[in-house]
Amino acid sequence: MSxxxxxxxxxxxxxxxxxxxxxxxxxxxxxDNTVLGFAIPAISTGLxxxxxxxxxxxxxxxLMLAGLLxxxxxxxxxxxxRKLLIIGAAGFGLASLLAAFSxxxxxxxxxxxxxxxxxxxxxxxxxxxxxxxFLHEKDRRVAIATWAAMFSGGAAxxxxxxxxxxxxxxxxxxxxINLPLIALFLPAAMLLLPESRDPNPGRIDPFSIALSMLxxxxxxxxxxxxxxDGVDLLFWASLAVAIAxxxxxxxxxxxMPTPMLDVRLFTNRVFSSAVASxxxxxxxxxxxLYFGTQLLQLVLGLSPIEAALVLVPGLITSIAAxxxxxxxxxxxxxxxxxPCALLLNATGMGIVAFTPEHSVAGMLLAFLxxxxxxxxxxxxxxxxxxxxxxxxxxxxxxxxSETAYEFGSVMGTAVxxxxxxxxxxxxxxxxxxxxxxxxxxxxxxxxxxxxxxxGGATGDRIAEAAVSAFDLGVQWAAGAAVVLVLxxxxxxxxxxxxxxxxxxxxxSKPTEEADGxxxxxxxxxxx
Numbered sequence: 378m379s380x381x382x383x384x385x386x387x388x389x390x391x392x393x394x395x396x397x398x399x400x401x402x403x404x405x406x407x408x409d410n411t412v413l414g415f416a417i418p419a420i421s422t423g424l425x426x427x428x429x430x431x432x433x434x435x436x437x438x439x440l441m442l443a444g445l446l447x448x449x450x451x452x453x454x455x456x457x458x459r460k461l462l463i464i465g466a467a468g469f470g471l472a473s474l475l476a477a478f479s480x481x482x483x484x485x486x487x488x489x490x491x492x493x494x495x496x497x498x499x500x501x502x503x504x505x506x507x508x509x510x511f512l513h514e515k516d517r518r519v520a521i522a523t524w525a526a527m528f529s530g531g532a533a534x535x536x537x538x539x540x541x542x543x544x545x546x547x548x549x550x551x552x553x554i555n556l557p558l559i560a561l562f563l564p565a566a567m568l569l570l571p572e573s574r575d576p577n578p579g580r581i582d583p584f585s586i587a588l589s590m591l592x593x594x595x596x597x598x599x600x601x602x603x604x605x606d607g608v609d610l611l612f613w614a615s616l617a618v619a620i621a622x623x624x625x626x627x628x629x630x631x632x633m634p635t636p637m638l639d640v641r642l643f644t645n646r647v648f649s650s651a652v653a654s655x656x657x658x659x660x661x662x663x664x665x666l667y668f669g670t671q672l673l674q675l676v677l678g679l680s681p682i683e684a685a686l687v688l689v690p691g692l693i694t695s696i697a698a699x700x701x702x703x704x705x706x707x708x709x710x711x712x713x714x715x716p717c718a719l720l721l722n723a724t725g726m727g728i729v730a731f732t733p734e735h736s737v738a739g740m741l742l743a744f745l746x747x748x749x750x751x752x753x754x755x756x757x758x759x760x761x762x763x764x765x766x767x768x769x770x771x772x773x774x775x776x777x778s779e780t781a782y783e784f785g786s787v788m789g790t791a792v793x794x795x796x797x798x799x800x801x802x803x804x805x806x807x808x809x810x811x812x813x814x815x816x817x818x819x820x821x822x823x824x825x826x827x828x829x830x831x832g833g834a835t836g837d838r839i840a841e842a843a844v845s846a847f848d849l850g851v852q853w854a855a856g857a858a859v860v861l862v863l864x865x866x867x868x869x870x871x872x873x874x875x876x877x878x879x880x881x882x883x884x885s886k887p888t889e890e891a892d893g894x895x896x897x898x899x900x901x902x903x904x
Contacts (some may be wrong), residue, residue, distance in 0.1 A: 388516040395510050395569045396520050400527050401562040402462060402499040405469065405555060410439055410786055411666050412551045416687050418674055419548040421822030425868035428798050432601055433486050435667060436790035441493025442500065442783040444593045447638045448586040450501030455581065457501035458573045459523060459671035465498025470559040477552040488552075492683040500779050502573075509573045525756040526699035528782070530626030534692055536670050560590060585637040586630055589845040591622035593784065597791045600711055604795035615900025624650055642777065648765040650872025651758040652781045655716060657865035658722055658754060659785030661858035664793025665726060665747065668851045675821050678853075687737060698752030706757055712873035715757055719866035721750030723859045730855035735848065761873065793858055797850035804846035807840060821847040 407670045413420070413435055420426065426434060453461040472495055476488035507524060507894030511517040540601075542550040599615035606612075630636035673684035706714055732739050763780045798820075805818060818824045821843055828840035 382558060384715040386512050388511050391569060392510050392516070395571075395662065396507065396523065397505060398565045398569050399503050400523065401468065401565075403503055403524060404531045404534075405466075405558055406442070406496050406500050407528050407671045408535040408538060409496065409555070410531075410783075411535030412554075413535075416539050416543055416551050417546040417663040417667075417671055417820075418822040419543055420485070421820045422826050423548060423787075424479070424482045424485065425823065426485075426820075428658040429804070430482045430486065431820055432790060432794055432798065434482065434489060434770070435794065436663075436787045437486055437791075438489045438493040438496070439663075439783045439786040439790070440593060440597055441490050444493060444495050444590040444778045445497035445586070446501055446591065446783060447777070448558075448581075449497040450505075451496070451581060451637050453502045453505070453721045454574060456574075458506055459566060459570045460572065462502050462570070463563060465495045465564050466559050466566070468495035469499065470556055471557040473552045477549040506570060506573055510571065514900075517651075521760065521762070522700055522756055525554045525759050526696045526752065528755070536666055537685040537688050537692060540670075540683075540688075542681075542703055544680055544682035544685075574615050575818070580635070582629075582637050585626060585633075588622050588626040588629065588639075592619055592626055593860055595619040595622070595786070597787055598790045599697075600788075601663065601795055604799045625746075634680050638777065645765050646872050646874075650868050651715075651761040651765070652777060653872075654754065654758050654869045655762075655778060656788075657861045657868075658719060658751060658782040659782050659787035660792065661722060661726055661862045662747070662751060662850045663789025664797075664841070664854055664858050665744070665776070667728070667790050667794045669744070671821060672735060672738060672848070672851050673737070676735065676848055677740070679737065687741045688742060688744055691748035694745055695698070695752035697746035698749045700754045702756040703754070706760075710873075711757055711761055712870060712872055715754050715869045715873060716866040718750040718754035718757075719862050721746050722754070723750075723862040725750065725865065726855050726858045726862065727744075730859055733849070771889050789858075793854040796817055796857055797847075797854035799845045800850035800853045801843075804849050805842055808842040808846065821825065 386812040417431065417435070420434065421431060449461065449465075469492060472491035474489055475487060476492060479485035479488055502525060503542055504521075507520045508517065521874045534634070538554065539551050542554065596619035599612050599619065601616065603610075603612045626638075627640050630638050630640045642829070643652075670684060673679050673687060674681065677684075702714070725743045725745070728739055728743040728746070730736065801821065802818075818827070824843035825840055828836040828843065829837070831839060
C-alpha cells in the first residue's frame with residue numbers, strides 16, 4: 378500500500394476572510410440555541426405559555442437541528458455546501474421575522490421549529506468548508522479551534538445578548554438581531570466562499586430522514602410528558618415509537634452501501650467516547666443556562682443586563698480555554714486532559730447544586746469554572762472525533778459531532794429543565810395546596826405575576842413559596858447535571874485510553890479502506 382502526500386498551501390487573506398464569513402452562521406446557530414434564556418420571564422408574562430409549552434419554545438429549535446443535521450449535510454454534499462448555506466441563511470431570516478411577530482405560544486413554537494429547520498442547513502457545511510479551504514495543517518488547526526471557540530462561545534454569548542436586548546427592548550428583539558448578520562453573510566458568502574461538493578455522493582434517503590425524526594421527537598415528548606403528567610400509556614407509547622424508529626434507523630444505515638449516517642463509526646472507542654462526552658457535557662450546559670438565567674432574574678432579582686454581565690467572565694474563559702487547549706494537549710494525553718476538564722464542569726454545576734442559598738457571586742464563579750472546563754473539553758473532543766476516523770469519513774464524523782451537540786442541548790432542556798419544572802410544581806403544590814395546579818402557577822414568572830396581582834400577605838406568601846420551590850428545582854436539576862458530567866468524565870477516562878498525545882506536526886497513520894483504495898495521510902486537527 379502506498380501513501381500519497383499532497384502539497385499543503387498556506388492560507389492567504391482570502392481564506393482567513395472566508396473563515397470570518399463562516400463564523401457568522403456558527404454564531405447564528407449557537408446564539409439562537411441559548412438567546413431565549415433571559416427572555417423566558419418576558420415570554421411567560423407576554424404569551425402566557427404553559428410549563429410544557431415553555432419547554433417546547435426553548436428546545437424545539439435544537440430538536441429540529443438534531444434531527445435534520447445529518448440529512449441536510451447529505452443534501453449539501455449533493456447540491457453544494459455553499460449553495461445550501463445561502464438558501465438556509467435566507468430562510469433563517471424569514472423564520473426570525475415570524476418569531477419576532479409571534480402573538481401566541483403556538484406561533485412562537487412553529488417559528489422556532491422553522492428556525493431549527495433552516496439552521497440545520499447552515500451548520501453541517503461550515504466544518505466541511507473549513508477542511509476544504511485550509512489545506513495546511515497549522516492553518517487548519519487554528520481554524521478548527523476558532524470554530525469550536527465560536528460554537529461554545531456563541532452558546533454562552535446568547536444569554537448575554539438576550540439580557541441586553543430584554544433590558545432595553547421587547548422580547549421579540551432577540552430575533553431581529555439575526556437579520557443584520559444574515560444581510561452581511563449573504564453577499565460575503567457569494568464573494569469569498571468556494572463551492573464544495575462530494576464527488577461521489579450516495580442517494581438522498583427520505584425514509585432515513587423520517588426515521589431519524591421519529592427517533593428524536595417522540596423521545597423528547599416522552600420525557601416532557603413524563604415530567605409534567607407522570608408515566609402513563611402515552612409516555613410508554615411515545616418511548617416505544619422512539620426505540621423502534623431508532624432500531625430501524627440503525628438497521629437501515631447498516632444495510633445501505635452509502636448510508637446517510639455511518640453508524641459503524643461508533644465501533645471506534647475513541648470516537649464514541651468523545652461523542653458521548655460532548656453530548657453529556659452540553660446537556661449540563663443547556664440545563665444550566667435554562668434554569669440559571671431564570672434564577673438570576675426571578676430569584677436573585679437582577680435585571681436582564683445585570684444577569685447577563687454575570688455570565689461574561691464565563692464566556693471569556695470558555696473562548697480562551699479553547700485556544701489554550703492546543704498547547705496543553707501537546708504535552709498531556711487526552712484521557713488525562715478531557716476528564717479533568719469535565720471535572721471542572723461538574724465543579725461549576727456542583728456550586729449551584731449544593732449551595733444552600735444561591736448568590737450572584739456563586740453563580741458567577743460557577744459559570745466561570747464551567748466555561749473553562751467546557752472550552753477545553755470541546756476543542757479536544759472535536760479533534761478526537763475527526764482524527765479517530767479515516768480522512769474520507771471526516772464529513773460523517775463532523776455531522777455526528779454536531780448532531781450530538783444539538784441533541785445534548787435538546788435533552789439538557791428536556792431532562793434538566795423538565796426535572797426543575799417537576800420539582801417546582803410538586804413542591805409548590807405541597808406548600809400552598811391544590812390551587813398551585815392552576816395555569817397561573819405553571820412557571821415561576823407567571824406565579825410571581827399572579828402573586829403581585831393578589832397582593833398583601835397572601836401574595837407575599839405565594840411569591841415566597843414559588844421562589845423557594847423554584848430554587849429547590851434548580852438544585853435538583855444542577856445535581857443531575859453533575860451526575861451527567863461525571864459519567865462523561867468516567868467514560869473518557871477509559872474510552873480515550875487508546876488516544877495518543879496530539880503533538881504539533883504529528884500525523885496519524887495511513888488508513889487503507891476495505892476496497893483497497895489508498896487514502897491520504899490525515900494529520901491531527903490540533904497538531
